[in-house]
Amino acid sequence: MGESTTISWTDATMNPWMGCTKVSAGCRNCYAEALTTGRMGLRLWGADAPRQVTKSPWANVRRWDAAARQDGVRRRVFCASLADVFEDHPTADATRPALWDLVRALDGLDWQILTKRPERIADHLPPDWGGGWPHVWLGTTIEDARVVGRADHLRAVPAAVRFVSYEPAIGPLAGALDLTGIGWVIYGGESGPGRRPEDKQWARDMRDACRSRGVAYYHKQSAGHRSGLGVALDGEVVHEMPRTPYDGRPAEDVRQRPASSQLALL
Numbered sequence: 001m002g003e004s005t006t007i008s009w010t011d012a013t014m015n016p017w018m019g020c021t022k023v024s025a026g027c028r029n030c031y032a033e034a035l036t037t038g039r040m041g042l043r044l045w046g047a048d049a050p051r052q053v054t055k056s057p058w059a060n061v062r063r064w065d066a067a068a069r070q071d072g073v074r075r076r077v078f079c080a081s082l083a084d085v086f087e088d089h090p091t092a093d094a095t096r097p098a099l100w101d102l103v104r105a106l107d108g109l110d111w112q113i114l115t116k117r118p119e120r121i122a123d124h125l126p127p128d129w130g131g132g133w134p135h136v137w138l139g140t141t142i143e144d145a146r147v148v149g150r151a152d153h154l155r156a157v158p159a160a161v162r163f164v165s166y167e168p169a170i171g172p173l174a175g176a177l178d179l180t181g182i183g184w185v186i187y188g189g190e191s192g193p194g195r196r197p198e199d200k201q202w203a204r205d206m207r208d209a210c211r212s213r214g215v216a217y218y219h220k221q222s223a224g225h226r227s228g229l230g231v232a233l234d235g236e237v238v239h240e241m242p243r244t245p246y247d248g249r250p251a252e253d254v255r256q257r258p259a260s261s262q263l264a265l266l
Helices: 031-039 058-073 089-106 150-155 199-213
Strands: 075-079 111-114 136-141 161-169 186-190 217-223
Touching: 058 075, 058 111, 075 150, 089 186, 111 161, 136 150, 150 161, 161 199, 199 217
Parallel strands: 075 111, 111 136, 136 161, 161 186, 186 217
Antiparallel strands: none
16 A cells, blocks of 8 residues: 555545445546556445455554644544445445544544535434534535535535535536535546546636635646646646634635645555
8 A cells, every 4th residue: 555645635545444336427437446446456346346444544543643633733634535434335334433433532633524425424424423523524526517416415414614526527517516605625627547628617617716705725636637736727726725623714825735744545
């Protein structure tokens, strides 16, 4: 496994298990499926396929939390890059309660949980969720206007930060997406083999919509580039982060933020 993450908007990734099922057009060229199938030689994709519960990530993330507390610097953890926490699968359902116990305990970290199944969030939160845990961000992927309804499901759930990942961007979205209750939008053109073309106007329109509503906008990449490369939009690098309960500040431009920490991929 690699010892770094190329996902520029987080510090580390933690996968409690691996594997998923494709649910919409944005899943067609899934990087996670390509990684687990090709590089790892695992067959974990599809409703009838098994999911592989991981081991070292559960210990690694405890170490990251201890370091964050010692340093006095909060660190962001994307959970999960090779799975969907809210998937309807026996392994996911059986493992999710233990994951919530871990997340609850490790509140020195900001947990970024991204799903393509926001309609399942409300029924699969821990019983003490209340108005949302202050160190947990909930997000959903919306690749184009066909799945814009995912934002309504996300909006219905209390959370410290709600965010939308407009990646892979495969169609216009700004005019269709209601940004009410959304604190952050990440934009990314598709990368890798078979990538679909993008229209730069999609990114411009989303950037402008976010700015008009006071929503943080993070331009991750243009189509055809790996994360961290090709990030400029019209000559400007925009890496804004959302307000959180821990800073109380307006959304800030973090163009000078250091590169991601060297932390485990899984």
